[in-house]
Amino acid sequence: GENVEQHPSTLSVQEGDSAVIKCTYSDSASNYFPWYKQELGKRPQLIIDIRSNVGEKKDQRIAVTLNKTAKHFSLHITETQPEDSAVYFCAASYHGGSQGNLIFGKGTKLSVKP
Amino acid sequence: ETGVTQTPRHLVMGMTNKKSLKCEQHLGHNAMYWYKQSAKKPLELMFVYNFKEQTENNSVPSRFSPECPNSSHLFLHLHTLQPEDSALYLCASSQDPHLATGHLSPLHFGNGTRLTVT
Numbered sequence: 001g002e003n004v005e006q007h008p009s010t011l012s013v014q015e016g017d018s019a020v021i022k023c024t025y026s027d028s029a030s031n032y033f034p035w036y037k038q039e040l041g042k043r044p045q046l047i048i049d050i051r052s053n054v055g056e057k058k059d060q061r062i063a064v065t066l067n068k069t070a071k072h073f074s075l076h077i078t079e080t081q082p083e084d085s086a087v088y089f090c091a092a093s094y095h096g097g098s099q100g101n102l103i104f105g106k107g108t109k110l111s112v113k114p
Numbered sequence: 115e116t117g118v119t120q121t122p123r124h125l126v127m128g129m130t131n132k133k134s135l136k137c138e139q140h141l142g143h144n145a146m147y148w149y150k151q152s153a154k155k156p157l158e159l160m161f162v163y164n165f166k167e168q169t170e171n172n173s174v175p176s177r178f179s180p181e182c183p184n185s186s187h188l189f190l191h192l193h194t195l196q197p198e199d200s201a202l203y204l205c206a207s208s209q210d211p212h213l214a215t216g217h218l219s220p221l222h223f224g225n226g227t228r229l230t231v232t
Contacts, residue, residue, distance in 0.1 A: 004156070034220060043118075043204065044157070046220040089157065102221070104157040 002027040004092050006105025014113055019080050021108045023090035024072040030092040033066060033073045034102075039086045047088075048075070080112045117141045120205050120224035127195065128232055135190040135227045137205030145210040146188040147221070148180060151202040163188060164210060195231045202226045 003026040013019050025033075034049035050057045050064045050073065057064050061080075066073040073092075077084055087109050093102040118139045127133050139146060148160040160174045163182040177199075179191040188205055206221040 009154075036221075043223040043225045044221075045223070049220065102159070106154065106156045 002030060002092055002101070002103040004090060004103045004105045006090050006108060008108060009106065010109045010111070012111045012113065013080050015080060015082060017080055019075075019077045019084070019110055019112075021075045021088055021090070021110070022072060023074070023092070023105050024070075025092040025103075026071065027092070028068075028071065032093045032102075033064070034091050035064060035075050036089045036091070036104075037086045038089065038107075044089060077110075080110075082112050082114050085110055085112045118205060118207055118222050118224035120203075120227055122227055123225065124228045124230075126230045126232060127192070129195060129197070131195075132191070132193040134192065135203055135205075135229075137188040137190075137224055139186055139188075139205075139207040139222070141207055141209075141222060143207035143209045143219075143222070144185055145208050146182060146185070147206040147208075148188065148190050149204040149206060149223075151204055151226070157204070161190075192229075195229075197231050200229055200231045202228050 004023055006023045011019055031052035035047050036044040037047045038044040048057060048059050048062050048064050050066050052068055055066055061078045063076040064073060075088060087107045089107045090105040091102050121136045125133060145162065145164045147162050150158045150160055160178065161180040177194050181189040181191060190203065204226045205224040208221050209219045
């Protein structure tokens, strides 16, 4: 079955710097890769996702890149702000099943210092 | 408002108690899920219901019993739990597959129930 590894587990950056979180997956059939943000005491929320037919996707300060050959994908946050502080989860799944096939990484706690 | 409402927000129960967690979604989705979130662990899928039918049960102990009476409501019945079952239990819903795109749609999570088993 699918296995998703996420690094680092904690990340501290200065406001305005960039943050990068990396994930690897094991199942080459996986073709959907969402990222969720969970602020302290709140529910996880989707911030961006990418499908295997594209290599990069951007949404304002957030971007995700996908390398299918190496089976890894990354989240890039530029010009970080204190409100970016949260736990970020990557996930991978195969489209052909349901969300029940969505496998999550262990999460990265991002702290943005003012 | 999240669109997915969970009650209660916090629950403390003894190992011999019976309690239920409730989830309601107002998004018109056809799939609902229970996830367990423990410290320093990935989100663990417990149960999936698609069109009210249970499609997945990820080897969850029988002390957890789900119920999905309709596509908008999902329950998790708890009995004789263990202290290691203490965690945040998250409900989620999605439109699976998405009616417009045919793709998987995002999961919409509730705020969770923080469960403590004493």
